[in-house]
Amino acid sequence: MSPNGRALQNPIKTIMTYFAPRQGLFAVIILVSMSLHLLFFVVSQDYTQSKQQQAIAQHKATLIAEEIATPLNAQDRVSVSVIANRHIKDNQVDFVGVYDSKDNLIVPVGKESPQSFVATETITLHNQVLGSVAVHTHAINRAEIISQNWAFLLAMFVLHIIIVLIYGYIARPSKNMLKKIADDVRLRLLSPDIYPTISSTLTPQTDDVITPISSTQQTNNTRQPAKTTFDISSLEQDKTHDDQTSPSDQQRNKHNKDNYMVVQISFDDVNNLMATVSHHTKVAYFSLCTQLLTKAVHELLKLPVVSGVSLFGIDDYSEQGATVTLKAENRHAKVAVAAMMLAKLMTMLNQIVYDKHRELKRFGLPVRATVSSIKHKDNVMQVAQKYKERVLILVEDSDLRELSTYSELDKLINPHTVSERQSRWLKAVSESTANRIATVRDIVLLSD
Numbered sequence: 001m002s003p004n005g006r007a008l009q010n011p012i013k014t015i016m017t018y019f020a021p022r023q024g025l026f027a028v029i030i031l032v033s034m035s036l037h038l039l040f041f042v043v044s045q046d047y048t049q050s051k052q053q054q055a056i057a058q059h060k061a062t063l064i065a066e067e068i069a070t071p072l073n074a075q076d077r078v079s080v081s082v083i084a085n086r087h088i089k090d091n092q093v094d095f096v097g098v099y100d101s102k103d104n105l106i107v108p109v110g111k112e113s114p115q116s117f118v119a120t121e122t123i124t125l126h127n128q129v130l131g132s133v134a135v136h137t138h139a140i141n142r143a144e145i146i147s148q149n150w151a152f153l154l155a156m157f158v159l160h161i162i163i164v165l166i167y168g169y170i171a172r173p174s175k176n177m178l179k180k181i182a183d184d185v186r187l188r189l190l191s192p193d194i195y196p197t198i199s200s201t202l203t204p205q206t207d208d209v210i211t212p213i214s215s216t217q218q219t220n221n222t223r224q225p226a227k228t229t230f231d232i233s234s235l236e237q238d239k240t241h242d243d244q245t246s247p248s249d250q251q252r253n254k255h256n257k258d259n260y261m262v263v264q265i266s267f268d269d270v271n272n273l274m275a276t277v278s279h280h281t282k283v284a285y286f287s288l289c290t291q292l293l294t295k296a297v298h299e300l301l302k303l304p305v306v307s308g309v310s311l312f313g314i315d316d317y318s319e320q321g322a323t324v325t326l327k328a329e330n331r332h333a334k335v336a337v338a339a340m341m342l343a344k345l346m347t348m349l350n351q352i353v354y355d356k357h358r359e360l361k362r363f364g365l366p367v368r369a370t371v372s373s374i375k376h377k378d379n380v381m382q383v384a385q386k387y388k389e390r391v392l393i394l395v396e397d398s399d400l401r402e403l404s405t406y407s408e409l410d411k412l413i414n415p416h417t418v419s420e421r422q423s424r425w426l427k428a429v430s431e432s433t434a435n436r437i438a439t440v441r442d443i444v445l446l447s448d
Contacts, residue, residue, distance in 0.1 A: 023168050034160045038153065046143045050117065053137040056092050057119035063087070064096060072123060072130050074100065074380040084109040087135075094382040095136035095183040101129055179224035226375050254287055260312060261395070262377045265293070265346055266321035266384070267365040274319055277363055285363060286317040292349050292444060293322055299440045300342055301326075308333030321367070325374075336371070336399035338404050344370035344429060345390045345437050349444060371395065379419040387412050391426035395420060406433045 064087055071079035084096040088110045095110035116139040124128045146153060175183070267274065274282070297311055308329045315323040324342060328335035350367040357364030372380040374396040380394035393400075393409065403409060409424035429437065 004304075010207065013102065015383060020229075021171060021173070023164075023171070025065075026167055027164055030160050030164050031445050034157060037156055039200070041149070042142050042145055043157075045149070045180060046140055046142060049140050049145070053117045053120070053140065057117050057135045057137045058121075059091055059122035059213075060087055061133055063121040064135065068098060068133065069125040069130060070122050073125050073128075075442045079105045080210070081109060092106050093135060094138055095134075097134040097136075098123075098131060099134070100131045104434075106131070108128045110136070111142050112136055138369070202287055259333075259335065260374045261326045261328075261335045262370075263324040263339050263346075264321065264344050264370045264372070264377065264381060265323070265343075265367050266370075266381075267319070268375070268388070269365055273365065280321070281339070281363055288353070289350070290318040290322065290327065291325070292353070293317070293346060295347050295444045295447060296349060296440065297324060299344065299443050303341075303436055303440070305436065306334055306338035306341070309335050309338040334402060336395055336402050339371045340391070340393065340403055340407060340426065341429075341433065341437055343371050344426060345440055347390050348441055368392070375401075376419070380423065383412075383417075383423050386420070387423075387425070389425035393425060393426060394423045400424065406430050 058423055060281055064083065067083050068080045071077075071083070077266055084098065084107055087093060088096050088390045093110070096110070097105055097109070097112070097113045098107035100106050113136055116136045118134055118136050119135045120132055122132050184254065277285075295316060298313065300306065301309060301311060310327050310329055312325040312327040314325075326335050326338050326342070347367060347369055354364040354366050368384060368388065368390055370377075370384050370392045376394045380392060383394065384392050389412075393403070395403070400409065407426055407430060408428040410427045412420055412425060415421040415423070
């Protein structure tokens with residue numbers, strides 16, 4: 001795919017592939033919910049097991065103290081150990097320690113754990129204190145809590161995933177909603193009364209902001225030269241007379257026709273907005289585009305690099321776009337270079353207009369331009385219908401060699417016809433050419 005966006009798609013069709021609105025945000029909320037559920041579950045289990053361990057340890061300590069009171073009074077440590085061993089076999093008890101009246105450990109059974117819960121009970125017999133017993137329960141392990149309750153936690157995770165899937169299915173926009181959104185966007189783009197106030201909203205503060213030509217200038221344009229509506233077919237009709245002329249006349253006619261280059265500018269209306277615009281809106285928009293085109297042509301032809309190139313005629317903008325024909329007055333004039341620069345200049349100017357109109361929520365359309373000789377003007381438009389390049393060029397090999405000095409051209413991908421194989425798309429222009437075009441652009445935008 002070219003950087004100019006060859007495979008443009010209908011934005012409305014693209015919307016239909018969207019998931020539910022804010023599904024990513026909803027998934028994040030569900031993830032946070034699962035994390036909080038896991039945290040609260042572990043904390044709750046930890047608290048519950050702590051209470052249970054405390055009750056068990058206290059109960060065991062009281063029971064052992066009663067059983068070992070008599071053997072301990074008789075200094076029978078073996079019996080004390082047997083009784084402690086019987087209780088240590090309980091999976092909930094890790095350590096049982098029996099202490100004498102001086103708090104010396106006399107019978108240790110099991111392994112002490114500093115993190116476990118400890119319960120102590122005083123051993124008495126006939127109101128005589130014989131010592132004490134300490135019982136240590138298992139330390140609470142949160143990993144064990146998760147492993148012991150894996151079925152519940154897995155069910156919780158699955159439930160949250162199902163909620164995400166259900167949301168994605170239920171909240172997905174319906175066809176009616178998509179149609180309503182598309183209609184709303186179209187109405188916002190086609191808001192009425194946009195052009196009477198355009199001169200007050202567009203100011204030349206940056207390169208992306210344009211100052212349209214005022215109505216006074218539009219009146220004065222009648223005094224500017226070479227703005228003509230014409231028919232190129234009159235030039236093409238000369239071909240039917242070639243067979244009736246001498247070879248020298250045929251060569252001269254061919255040379256004359258090679259002196260002309262045609263720049264065709266067309267609107268890229270993928271959503272068919274043009275059909276929904278009022279006649280008044282279209283006339284105002286076409287008038288603005290025609291003024292910019294006329295000014296751009298005259299300013300561009302003042303450049304020394306295109307000396308000898310003159311304007312043969314201009315077709316005003318219509319729904320089909322606009323056409324400009326340039327003529328080389330002598331064999332040294334670079335008419336192909338002038339046509340290429342004009343095509344590039346007009347796409348830049350239109351992009352500024354289009355971006356500003358979109359910012360103001362007003363009607364505007366992007367454009368594409370083609371450069372060709374007279375005989376290829378229909379062929380290049382057929383190629384342009386398939387390849388959505390900003391600037392498409394179909395000229396003779398000699399003109400391509402001339403253009404290669406001022407620009408970088410690239411072949412089309414997967415060409416099928418002769419015209420497609422001979423066509424090139426404008427990939428970039430040289431630095432000097434870019435500076436010349438930028439200078440003309442600024443003059444056009446900042447002129448009164």
